[in-house]
Amino acid sequence: MGVKIEVPVGSPFTIHNIPFGVISTQGNPKPRCATAIGDYAIDLAIYAQHGFLSDSVGSSAVELLSQPSLNAFSAFDYSVRKAVRDGLITNITNGSIPEDSLIKLDEVTMHLPFQIGGFSDFYCSLEHVQNCTPLSKEPSIPTNWYYAPSAYNGRISSIVPSPQPIRRPRGVSFGPNGKPIYGPSLGLDYELEMGFFVSKPVKHGTELDINEADQHIFGFVLLNDWSSRDLQLFEMRPLGPFNGKSFGTSISPWVVTMDALRPYRCAPNTKQDPPPFDHLKWPTEEDATFDIKLEIELIRDGKTHSLATSNLRYLYWTPFQQIAHQASAMSGLNIGDLLGTGTISGSGVDSDGKKAELGCLLEANQAGTKDLELVDGTRMQWLNDGDEVVLKAWCGDKKGEGAWFGFGECRGKILPAPQ
Amino acid sequence: MGVKIEVPVGSPFTIHNIPFGVISTQGNPKPRCATAIGDYAIDLAIYAQHGFLSDSVGSSAVELLSQPSLNAFSAFDYSVRKAVRDGLITNITNGSIPEDSLIKLDEVTMHLPFQIGGFSDFYCSLEHVQNCTPLSKEPSIPTNWYYAPSAYNGRISSIVPSPQPIRRPRGVSFGPNGKPIYGPSLGLDYELEMGFFVSKPVKHGTELDINEADQHIFGFVLLNDWSSRDLQLFEMRPLGPFNGKSFGTSISPWVVTMDALRPYRCAPNTKQDPPPFDHLKWPTEEDATFDIKLEIELIRDGKTHSLATSNLRYLYWTPFQQIAHQASAMSGLNIGDLLGTGTISGSGVDSDGKKAELGCLLEANQAGTKDLELVDGTRMQWLNDGDEVVLKAWCGDKKGEGAWFGFGECRGKILPAPQ
Numbered sequence: 070m071g072v073k074i075e076v077p078v079g080s081p082f083t084i085h086n087i088p089f090g091v092i093s094t095q096g097n098p099k100p101r102c103a104t105a106i107g108d109y110a111i112d113l114a115i116y117a118q119h120g121f122l123s124d125s126v127g128s129s130a131v132e133l134l135s136q137p138s139l140n141a142f143s144a145f146d147y148s149v150r151k152a153v154r155d156g157l158i159t160n161i162t163n164g165s166i167p168e169d170s171l172i173k174l175d176e177v178t179m180h181l182p183f184q185i186g187g188f189s190d191f192y193c194s195l196e197h198v199q200n201c202t203p204l205s206k207e208p209s210i211p212t213n214w215y216y217a218p219s220a221y222n223g224r225i226s227s228i229v230p231s232p233q234p235i236r237r238p239r240g241v242s243f244g245p246n247g248k249p250i251y252g253p254s255l256g257l258d259y260e261l262e263m264g265f266f267v268s269k270p271v272k273h274g275t276e277l278d279i280n281e282a283d284q285h286i287f288g289f290v291l292l293n294d295w296s297s298r299d300l301q302l303f304e305m306r307p308l309g310p311f312n313g314k315s316f317g318t319s320i321s322p323w324v325v326t327m328d329a330l331r332p333y334r335c336a337p338n339t340k341q342d343p344p345p346f347d348h349l350k351w352p353t354e355e356d357a358t359f360d361i362k363l364e365i366e367l368i369r370d371g372k373t374h375s376l377a378t379s380n381l382r383y384l385y386w387t388p389f390q391q392i393a394h395q396a397s398a399m400s401g402l403n404i405g406d407l408l409g410t411g412t413i414s415g416s417g418v419d420s421d422g423k424k425a426e427l428g429c430l431l432e433a434n435q436a437g438t439k440d441l442e443l444v445d446g447t448r449m450q451w452l453n454d455g456d457e458v459v460l461k462a463w464c465g466d467k468k469g470e471g472a473w474f475g476f477g478e479c480r481g482k483i484l485p486a487p488q
Numbered sequence: 489m490g491v492k493i494e495v496p497v498g499s500p501f502t503i504h505n506i507p508f509g510v511i512s513t514q515g516n517p518k519p520r521c522a523t524a525i526g527d528y529a530i531d532l533a534i535y536a537q538h539g540f541l542s543d544s545v546g547s548s549a550v551e552l553l554s555q556p557s558l559n560a561f562s563a564f565d566y567s568v569r570k571a572v573r574d575g576l577i578t579n580i581t582n583g584s585i586p587e588d589s590l591i592k593l594d595e596v597t598m599h600l601p602f603q604i605g606g607f608s609d610f611y612c613s614l615e616h617v618q619n620c621t622p623l624s625k626e627p628s629i630p631t632n633w634y635y636a637p638s639a640y641n642g643r644i645s646s647i648v649p650s651p652q653p654i655r656r657p658r659g660v661s662f663g664p665n666g667k668p669i670y671g672p673s674l675g676l677d678y679e680l681e682m683g684f685f686v687s688k689p690v691k692h693g694t695e696l697d698i699n700e701a702d703q704h705i706f707g708f709v710l711l712n713d714w715s716s717r718d719l720q721l722f723e724m725r726p727l728g729p730f731n732g733k734s735f736g737t738s739i740s741p742w743v744v745t746m747d748a749l750r751p752y753r754c755a756p757n758t759k760q761d762p763p764p765f766d767h768l769k770w771p772t773e774e775d776a777t778f779d780i781k782l783e784i785e786l787i788r789d790g791k792t793h794s795l796a797t798s799n800l801r802y803l804y805w806t807p808f809q810q811i812a813h814q815a816s817a818m819s820g821l822n823i824g825d826l827l828g829t830g831t832i833s834g835s836g837v838d839s840d841g842k843k844a845e846l847g848c849l850l851e852a853n854q855a856g857t858k859d860l861e862l863v864d865g866t867r868m869q870w871l872n873d874g875d876e877v878v879l880k881a882w883c884g885d886k887k888g889e890g891a892w893f894g895f896g897e898c899r900g901k902i903l904p905a906p907q
Contacts, residue, residue: 312816
């Protein structure tokens with residue numbers, strides 16, 4: 070009764086991935102936990118019904134994996150979660166995944182993988198901050214940026230799984246003559262980020278040792294921190310972004326585990342100067358961050374344009390430093406908390422010497438003062454209604470070869486503002 | 489079997505209040521819903537077992553009020569919640585509250601009243617912003633402040649019910665010579681605020697009409713937005729407060745309903761100039777905000793000092809404008825979301841002409857450059873370990889007379905930083 074599953078070339082869900090997510094189907098609209106392999110989701114509640122998880126998870130496996138989020142599963146010790154993933158890899162390889170647990174991916178609806186109780190978003194790419202600082206009214210990069218990962222808390226209620234569309238917000242901004250006006254945002258932007266979910270809590274009132282930071286992370290997703298630059302510019306002083314970033318945050322729905330990412334741990338691109346304070350010092354440089362390749366595509370009028378590439382390792386402050394900084398004030402971490410890495414830009418240029426690793430339009434259009442020219446000659450500044458942004462991420466040297474795997478897409482389309 | 493309950497003079501929980509909260513006891517450690525009258529909590533799950541709520545809430549009343557938060561109760565239509573509160577008032581007045589539902593307040597442990605999925609905190613007192621602007625590096629009050637309520641998203645995991653203590657955080661700040669240092673915060677402050685909970689959701693991607701804003705609010709609590717001024721000053725640029733405000737937020741645990749507050753709806757103290765945009769315009773001035781009296785007490789070395797008084801009506805931007813602004817970007821509102829009004833300062837002076845309505849120490853000590861003199865001659869600047877801050881609020885002309893009621897305390901003591 071087991072099935073041998075072929076993984077088509079180019080599928081992000083290779084045997085090296087085995088991510089976790091939450092699915093529903095028309096036939097069973099109740100969201101429940103799943104993994105993905107090739108063109109299929111494996112319904113883990115059904116997989117558990119076959120007894121595959123009784124050794125690792127125990128007798129409550131079916132109930133736990135029937136939950137509408139990964140929170141309960143994540144509460145298990147890392148060793149249990151590892152055993153579940155290892156067992157899946159073995160059973161997929163052996164062709165013993167039960168047929169009734171398989172659902173074609175194009176028949177599933179993806180949900181948020183976790184019930185999210187906290188969402189913070191960082192500002193940790195040196196290239197991004199170097200590009201953005203002259204565009205804002207800051208005279209130089211603030212001192213604090215070099216001494217601790219800069220961040221703000223975001224809005225949780227508007228985090229959505231790809232490919233849910235995003236509606237253009239209305240709000241207050243500076244009008245053409247500098248006078249404040251209210252109306253639909255005219256400066257819609259994406260931000261290429263990754264997000265990571267907390268697997269293991271830290272109690273409010275206690276600190277987190279950075280040496281243990283990686284044990285508190287379940288895994289990574291792509292994250293698009295949609296931004297309205299005109300609303301944001303208006304509201305930033307002095308409390309930072311609010312409505313300019315609250316109208317929507319998209320994530321890729323399959324969480325790629327820390328185990329899958331282990332072979333891609335690497336040193337960051339940039340040496341930190343000044344050296345970080347002890348509480349932000351990761352012990353070994355060579356596994357301090359992740360080599361995750363990133364790409365932004367825009368679909369406009371039916372044509373797909375590659376806008377930029379990047380890599381998570383470009384981040385000046387690593388994810389481990391981000392979570393350690395956030396936890397350092399003892400505010401606590403809960404299972405399912407989401408941390409966004411912030412826009413990931415790089416210093417790379419294309420064959421014409423043009424910057425090719427810009428994580429948002431603000432950097433590329435110089436805060437709306439320059440047009441971008443797309444490959445087909447189309448000119449653009451900000452996102453139009455109907456535009457679709459697709460973020461992609463993968464690990465490995467070449468798509469579809471070797472130990473390659475992908476994250477799946479983080480896709481979202483801009484709907485017009487309400488009438 | 490009903491009991492006549494006497495309300496002692498000075499009790500905040502008069503018949504005009506009937507707030508909602510979540511309690512547990514040593515005998516029954518499971519948190520469940522309750523109200524308070526005089527010196528007693530009424531366990532609403534037991535009250536429901538007597539059949540009192542079957543007309544209003546229906547057959548699931550016991551189950552709903554046995555929940556560890558008010559979220560499920562709040563999901564009921566306003567008319568149902570009103571019927572429950574009206575019924576309690578009638579039964580308390582008639583002496584027909586069942587004895588087994590009564591628990592002495594000093595025997596209950598209070599919990600967070602709602603499961604909180606979103607927390608935003610505003611900056612909406614003109615006097616507070618006038619006092620704080622010269623103390624920060626802002627040359628003047630930013631334009632945006634006058635055109636929309638300024639706000640940031642806060643950390644949810646560290647919101648605690650009074651009287652839970654708060655631990656002094658460690659973090660990065662500017663040292664004496666301007667060089668960044670890491671260590672225990674040396675500028676701990678309170679902020680006198682109120683908070684209000686969302687009772688009725690607004691779907692992500694849709695707008696909220698300000699004319700309906702009050703229908704989305706369950707009720708009000710006191711809120712202390714504990715702040716570390718040295719950490720905050722260091723990290724503010726450009727994303728606003730993060731760790732400087734994430735280590736703890738205290739609220740009073742009994743939620744005072746919109747019905748209790750109805751007789752105290754009033755016009756704001758300040759006329760808005762420029763007039764607000766239409767989407768922030770409340771239709772009738774005379775019920776645009778609330779006349780809620782506020783007081784801050786400090787307990788140091790066993791002595792209680794009154795530090796300041798204030799009033800919610802002093803706020804330039806009202807709670808209805810705050811929730812309308814937040815919802816205007818269509819980020820959605822969920823049941824149990826908490827909005828903080830921001831520090832509420834006023835322009836009032838004491839008999840010596842000294843400002844007497846300052847909602848935080850930052851304003852009173854001029855960002856740590858001046859000592860405050862307490863009534864007994866003690867001098868202070870920031871909060872010491874062991875200091876206890878008590879926020880109080882009440883409605884009515886004089887404590888304990890007429891239709892007076894209080895909110896109960898929002899109390900918290902400073903614990904030392906970890907060693």
